[in-house]
Amino acid sequence: MDSAVLDRAAAGGAQAANAQIVIDRLSHTYRPAHGRPVLAIDDVSLTVGRREFLALLGPSGCGKSTLLYQLGGFLPTETGTITVDGKKVQGPGPDRGIVFQHFALFPWKTVRANVMYGLQRMSLPKAEQERRAQEFIDLVGLSGFEDSYPSQLSGGMKQRCAIARTLAIDPEILLMDEPFGALDAQTRHLMQTELLAIWNRSPKTVIFVTHDVQEAVYLAQRVAVMSARPGRIKAIIDLDFDRRDPHLTKSKAFVDKVDEIWELVRGEAIKAQAGKA
């Protein structure tokens, strides 16, 4: 088992040959209509390989969502660049599916209609659309709730509906913003297993934002730790665990790794708190 804390310059060097997403010296400043500008992320460089599972870890408010919005093409890039497969990101695209932290479901549509929405915009036969929608509704455990509206669902169910909606369009790159944050421990574990299974059987690059260290270590091949705001990449840790091992999360190596990363994050969380005070 090897792991290394790489510095920023070397970040992603190992994956360079296989690089799919290249973030180069990206910064983002929010300029609210009233109030001072906020530098949310500062000089972030990161390379993500094809089929890689990368976890983005950091205290709340450090710019994780902002970075994901940039990758999704929802915010304009002012300083720095992002390229996907060598092309500059200039707007949203179906190659990058995103699961929003606050779900962003269409409240006037039922669960089924939400999941169908993206499928209807792909050139698929109607029967195939319906089959796929049902497949992913079943997958996230929402069978029986197809005709419910989001307002009739719990937070965890809304989140699972949002995950189904994004998975259904089968994007090559999955951007997930704390996608299991609203789930109870048991459902969260089932969804983690399911996500790994999907990732194992279909070629996807996953960027998974979380503030849960154990979740990051359990899921990802690499963990990028962000600093308190303005967000920078503070450390990148390579992981190499055998996820088929049922006792993995209890093994000493796993627990040690979680502790090691937790120390890195804790320092930033304290800084983030101090910054607010």
Add this chain to the structure above:
Amino acid sequence: MARINQGGAPMASPEHDSGQLPHFVRSFGWGVVAWLPVIILLVAWEVVARSGTVTPFMLPTLTRVFERMGSELVSGELPIAVGLTLWRALAGFVIAAVLGIALGLAMARNRFFYWFFDPIISVGFPIPKIAFLPILVLWLGFFDLSKITMIAFNTIFPVVTATIVGVYSVEKEIIWSARNLGTSERGMLWEILLPAAMPQIFTGLQVALPIALIVGVLTEMAMGGYGVGGSMQTASRMADSLGVFAGIFEIAVVGYVMVKLMAMLRRHLLRWHQESQEPTTV
């Protein structure tokens, strides 16, 4: 593959609370309680009118007002007057709704439209539009056209502003996820912004509807002719206080029914919107 199974029925079906009395008996009971203040008011009216402290000319008894409405109903006067008033109010309302929503969407989506119409709307909203009636009569004549135009002119303002506010308050993440799922620029308006803004737009329509009736009756009073407002004006000129009071009751009932139907329509159309399901006042 592992699937997550969660039993239980969808939360969609509202719980019917249990009790000893059948549902309709209880809801009837509550209906009486809710309406009690109105009933008290009407009884007080009848008592005062019969007591002789005021002349029947100033305040006729309720019984006689209802008799008068009954005879107007039989003679066909009432249905014609109410029908005409209702037709003008609804025609004006529908025109205002269609144009108001269209203008609101255009303003919310297009800077030029916003730049041009925003100051006009801001100045126009508080103006008593009824002040334009004399000039409208000169332009459009005395009949339905000028009345309906006046109604639409008054009711369009709340619809436009509600539409703009509705579109502006659509969460940006909803728009982003729509774009992410392949929504086109055209589709954004009809598939996303309009339905997402519908609760607010509908509130604007609910504000506009009673205004349509009020302005309809006002124009009829000012310009005469058939319709509830016109009949009341005629009755007043002939010192027929019974006729005036009958008109007031007709408008009250029509207005109440209209507002209630609109609230029912809202609950039906906005099934997905939790706040729209809350019962309103009686």
